Amino acid sequence: MGQAHSRSYARIPMLFPERPADPRLVICADNLEARGLEAVRSFGFAESTTDPARAIEHPDVDVVVVAAPNMLHEELCVAAAGAGKHVFCEKPVGGTPDQTARVEKAARDAGVITGVGYNYRWAPLVIYARQLIEAGALGEITNYRGRFFSMYGSDPLGLLSWRFEHDGAGYGVSSDILSHAMDLAMMLNGPITEVTGLAETFIEQRPLPKPGEGTHYDRGEPGDPTGPVTNEDYAGCFARFDNGSIGNFESSRSIVGPQSQMAFEVYGTKGSIMWNLETMNEMKVFLTDANDHLHDGYTTVYAGDRYPYHGAFVPGDANAIGFEDLKVIEDLNYLEAVVSGRQHQPGFAEALDYVSVQSALIRSWSSGGWEKVQSVRIA
Ligand SMILES: NC(=O)c1ccc[n+]([C@@H]2O[C@H](COP(=O)([O-])OP(=O)(O)OC[C@H]3O[C@@H](n4cnc5c(N)ncnc54)[C@H](O)[C@@H]3O)[C@@H](O)[C@H]2O)c1
Known part of the structure; x- marks a missing residue:
């Protein structure tokens, strides 16, 4: 990074x-x-x-x-x-x-x-999704599905890098990638008020890395000395949003198949949208107001210079941009905030919004029930 x-x-x-x-x-x-x-x-x-x-x-x-x-x-x-x-x-x-x-x-x-x-907030089609929701194009939001499925920890020979240790990473996928999925959910659909979820560690031992070498993409050999994984491979939950809609979230680093499936689906009374990082230049849209033939199904929207920021990277329709282009948009917006002296979003206040949800989620791992989200902000 x-x-x-x-x-x-x-x-x-x-x-x-x-x-x-x-x-x-x-x-x-x-x-x-x-x-x-x-x-x-x-x-x-x-x-x-x-x-x-x-x-x-x-x-x-x-x-x-x-x-x-x-x-x-x-x-x-x-x-x-x-x-x-x-x-x-x-x-x-x-x-x-x-x-x-x-x-x-x-x-x-x-x-x-x-x-x-x-x-992921800065993907041009995610910004467009936000505009559609804010304009009421989906009607009243009824349910939201968010997930981040990655294969980075699916190989049991993948090294015990800092990500797999509480001392290096803190929590596992709930800190690492569920945070992305729930941050986007709150940006698109507002605050989350309560959650109930569970966590699991599927691969409990991993080969030890050589100090100072390698990343979480490197692997060891069978028979190498191993150490214990001390945070979760999987975290999932149900959630209630302040606007009355229901959420359902999953994240895993050890799942086999989805390679970087940072994805969401938003369903409302008048339409729905689906977006997935693996195909980040496409979004599926179904709008009843725009479609007289309701059974035609979803329309695919391709990213292009009609959407925010996209044209800075490549002109025209359906010419793709990539992951690091989102970092440029992110850093440009942060730079603009610093130069103009205004607070930036997402800043640490928005990070606090997610960890307040994470804190309730962690409580639900042991209580097994619904936990109210309470702000962890220090006065
Ligand atoms: N926004 C995203 O999509 C995204 C993607 C990947 C990582 N991240 C975040 O970026 C951060 C780094 O992740 P990464 O994948 O780049 O990790 P990494 O292990 O590839 O890189 C970490 C770097 O920090 C250095 N480092 C370790 N200890 C240090 C110390 N004491 N002082 C100074 N430098 C030290 C390492 O040598 C290494 O160069 C994490 O917080 C991770 O959650 C964000």
Whole structure:
């Protein structure tokens, strides 16, 4: 993700002539020296360090982008906010809801502008979905289905990277990918008021990684020494929204088949829409007002320069854009917020909205019942 944000800031001037300022990549901090040096050699950073404090305190740095493993986020974000720097943190900000709450409080107290990496909000067709819902094209929303199914942890020989350990990641898929699905749900369909769910760890041991090498996409060999997985592979739940509609969510990192199925379906009294990251340049739309032949079924809408931001990347209809283009749109919007001095959305306040739901979900894992969502915001 650090690489993705670096490429994204480098591309903003080439893609958006109307940008409010030109970002400069001042200093990259990574505990592995070689990665910092590579950031200088290949990504255009002026310098690198193995000490994040040096990057945070650097006088030329206005904005700190935190893209380290989740359990390091609190320390880095609190230090950055304390130094008066604006902070963009990768989702879900903290590895645990309590950590996210403490980070949000520190940034609020410091008055800095925050951002969080819920990048699927920025897909042009997701923005269009939001416009359709806000315009009432779907009627009254009755139910919402959200899921994030990924295969990144489906191979039992996949290494025990930080994502599979509570000490490195905090919670498992509920922090890592369910957060994306529920953040989108709340953006599209409003607050969630109660949840009941369950979690499971299907692959309990994984080969140990070599320190300082590899990612969660690398694999070990049969017979390699293993260690225990200490957070969940699967999390799912039913939910009630404040607007009276019902939600149903699932996320898994160990499922076989769906490769990056970050998807939603929104059903209303006058229509419905379906979107899936795997085919992010398409959306299925069914609108009764627009369709005299109700049994014709869904219409496929192809992304193109008629939709927000798309034309900055490629002109015309149905010419596709990709995952990292969403990071550019995200970083452009954050840059605009910082330059104009207004709070950005999604910022740490929206991260808090998700972890408040996550906190209720975690309670339901042990109570087995419905749990009310209570804000974990620290006064
Ligand atoms: N928004 C998205 O779609 C998305 C996708 C992937 C990851 N993420 C988030 O991005 C963050 C990073 O995930 P990733 O997949 O890039 O992880 P990664 O393991 O590939 O990269 C983490 C980097 O942090 C460095 N690091 C580790 N400890 C450090 C320390 N003490 N000080 C400085 N640097 C340190 C590592 O050397 C590595 O370069 C996570 O919070 C994750 O949830 C978001």
